């Protein structure tokens with residue numbers, strides 16, 4: 001264990017760790033796993049990743065549990081999503097077994113960076129795949145590099161589990177109607193930086209994007225999915241242009257387990273008037289409760305939290321998921337992989 005680190009105050013930034021793992025795809029096949037202690041990559045200046053955005057990534061976490069064991073949350077889901085993203089932008093899919101082996105290896109190699117139980121911190125795992133072939137014409141690479149870095153991250157809610165405000169801005173879309181929104185592609189993030197910074201400068205934590213075709217239905221919250229509680233039901237957008245979040249999928253399951261009805265469907269902006277809770281959900285925060293949703297185009301303000309606190313359903317779901325990740329509650333769905 002690394003005792004020098006102030007785990008509870010770590011930010012969501014990059015802190016160097018001991019090792020990362022890499023694997024090349026060349027001549028139509030994946031090579032051997034390489035362990036590296038360098039945090040730089042040697043890349044051809046004409047690589048497709050640099051010019052045409054042939055880059056995909058993932059995000060998952062490892063936790064040190066109450067029993068001292070290390071748990072990685074739902075790595076099979078992230079591996080499957082990475083393969084779908086690869087197919088979406090014509091990259092070589094990383095086989096399930098290779099993904100699993102590399103995740104477990106990089107976590108184990110950096111064991112001393114996994115924050116202690118009780119600190120609220122965790123080890124963030126960031127797999128990424130990039131197109132490496134030199135190509136000036138717009139064509140897919142034939143060579144790829146898949147790598148995984150890890151870095152410890154502090155608790156998301158340093159000032160407590162409190163709601164923040166989000167906004168709707170129709171002048172920006174992050175993805176196109178039949179575009180790459182359902183895949184975890186770096187370019188989607190490039191397309192969202194301007195809107196995200198605009199929202200931050202206006203005091204909002206995120207943009208709640210609308211569907212890019214009709215601008216009528218809710219899509220997602222920048223880098224996180226969106227859910228709300230309406231008439232006691234968990235509602236979350238069904239859309240072709242959002243990323244299927246592993247966290248959202250898990251929260252839907254937990255809601256069902258708690259006897260809460262779940263609806264994945266189109267949600268209109270007007271429905272925001274009738275919701276009693278809302279949150280952005282993703283690996284980084286699990287669920288980040290929403291206080292107010294301001295529609296900057298119509299001037300309407302949807303007050304979700306009247307007392308400045310997270311609602312009871314959001315709180316219960318958040319606590320339940322975290323308890324499973326930290327091994328405090330039984331993992332009935334088999335979501336954790338224990339790192340031996």
Ligand SMILES: *Cc1c(COP(=O)(O)O)cnc(C)c1O
Nearest residue numbers: 223224225243245246247282283
């Ligand atoms: C990664 C991501 C999410 C959250 O997915 P999780 O699997 O829950 O971390 C949501 N939306 C977008 C656009 C993302 O890239």
